[in-house]
Amino acid sequence: MNEPARRPDTVASMTDHRPDSDDLLAGDDPARPRDWWLYAKSVAVCGAVILVTAPLLHVLEPSNIVMLLLLAVVFSALRYGRGPAVLAAFVSVAAFDFFDVAPRFTFAVSDVQYLVTFVVMLIVALVIGQLTAGLTYQARVATRREDRVRALYELSRDLAAALMPEQIVEIGTRMLQAEFEARAVFMLLDDDDRLVVPAAAGVDAGLANWALAHAEAAGQGTGTQPASAMLHVPLKAPVRVRGVVALALRNPQRLKVPEQRRLLDTFASLLAIALERIHYVDVAQKTTVQMESERLRNALLGAISHDLRTPLAALAGMADSLQLTAPPLAPAHAEIAQALREAAVRMNALVNNLLDMARLESGRIALNLQWQPLEEVVGSALRSLGALFAGRHPIKVALPPDLPLLRFDAVLIERVLANLLENAAKYTHAGSAISVGAAATRDSVEVWVADEGPGLPPGREALIFEKFERGRKESATPGVGLGLAICRAIVVAHGGGIRGETLPEGGARFVFTLPRAEPPRIDEPVDDTDNAGMEAIE
């Protein structure tokens, strides 16, 4: 009976153990030639007992020699494992028969009673050997398991203290080296969620990305390119895969053992969870900083807007009330008062533009989105500019009656319209018409403001939407070139677009789009009492 390598399974089933024990194989496998050495040693132990007892044959009872041989079997079981113990059991029975039972140096037996001794001796030797080997084996398994738990504990303890991804990489590299004798290369995600693949020997960027995308190990020993030099294990965290670790194992066979494989997976997820934790700590920190700077900016904007607007409002108002004084101002003075007021109002518009731009630029403008008809904002924009147009520009409004409801921030879209209308008035001659129109397309509504002026400067149609850009540089027309930039920022925030064009028949046209969506349903309440009454009278 010499079946060297398959011990563990038998023991496992015998001792009713989970195949946990498999990992002992890993240690033994490379030392296969040593197995024979173990068998030889167990035979040698039996031989030594025979040798030592040979001169004492006349002193010792054969039963005591049996006892010593049993001791040799137990020793073999303890030191060399189950197989050598079995061999020792047979060898000791045979040797006892051959050397110690008369007639000596033959396997023949004169006293038949010795047959009973042989059988019992063999059975006892086998059983004791088995039990002893089993116990030793279990003790080793327990030690292994303890080692594993300790390794995991150390890993999680170290990871808990880590504050930077670099620390995690360092800890992971060290622990993987200690536990798996593996050279580890970590690949983490950058800010754009791309894997950073270092130029390390054996690392396969393609495999690493595959492992990342599929959240599955790839490379050496797996189903994907098993011939590759390294094993690429994804670092799977609860939310997503946080990176890939490539392992160059000194002994790739090790991972054939499920228990080792599981340990590696546990290592990988511990590392991944630590990476994820740090990622979210980072996110939380950035958010806090951002909120703080947002708060500061808003406070600043609020203060500026209040401190600038209040004196402007007072200035405009007082210039206005100059004209109410008694006795009335001389015409020249009245004109100055009027100019004062206009300057203050213009200044105010400028401050508004700057503050609006600052608010829009801050990125997180909260749109007050409501379902509403376009007609209302058009009306409101025209009304707010009433004084500017009165008697100067005839306004043509062409809104199709079947325009769908749109979802937008009325105040901001009015601002877009007002800016466009104001521009049109600014760059055209008195008396030329300005038209406002809209048309629905399949997935958006186009709104335009067109004038009969000189049109846009050729080649600058896109540029005029940039901040501080003006159609004509040296122009006497007031403004700093924020109007269109604000328009674009607002329209883009709504998910639309804006463009300017010169019409073939002359004049400029600015078109912006607002996305269409399914408007909410309108329930007409069912009470026809009023209606009935009215109908009756009509």
Add this chain to the structure above:
Amino acid sequence: MSASEAPGKVLVVEDEAEIRRFIRLSLQAESLDVSEAEGVQRGLIEAGTRRPDLVVLDLGLPDGDGIDFIRGLRTWSEIPIIVLSARTMEADKIAALDAGADDYLVKPFGTGELLARVRAQLRRHPRASADAASVLEFGDVRIDLVHRTVERAGAALHLTPIEYRLLTHLASHPNRVLTHPQLLRAVWGPSHSEDTHYVRIYMGHLRAKLEADPSQPQHLITELGVGYRFVP
């Protein structure tokens, strides 16, 4: 039409001295009797002792919110309140109007605008008690509240029940800014106070039926982001 036929007392509650001064100058030019206060507490005391016919109120005051003033005043008085606010503060305007303010002005405003609003409020108010008018007229539109009919240029006009209710509610509050939630509560009932698009759609219908140019209305005016104002 001017203050001569209805001279009134106006209380200005505003913390900025320059703005207060220009408001006072403008109102005094209309021979209105102007008193001033710098904060909420002072304003409420002034309002209690001087019994003004109108209050002009700034929303940002040093010792509290203008809305506190409105709530305080509304516990015992129905006099009109005109609120002054910054341009982008739609939520503040709505809150002030819902608390009981009647109208608002966005800074900076001219004397012309201010006086027009003040006159409109002073004119409107004495009539509010005698609210028994059975016929409302504006432009070429005539609403007969008793017979529930609406005519435009002498021709009968068909309105749905909702349109009729919305119109009469607006028409019975002339020159007053009514917020979307206020209109929803009055016309649709309390369960619809979130569906502001209802008001907008029906307002569009009303304009189409009553206004000469619905995109440039003369009577049913949009106060963008806030609500509507009916101008007779």
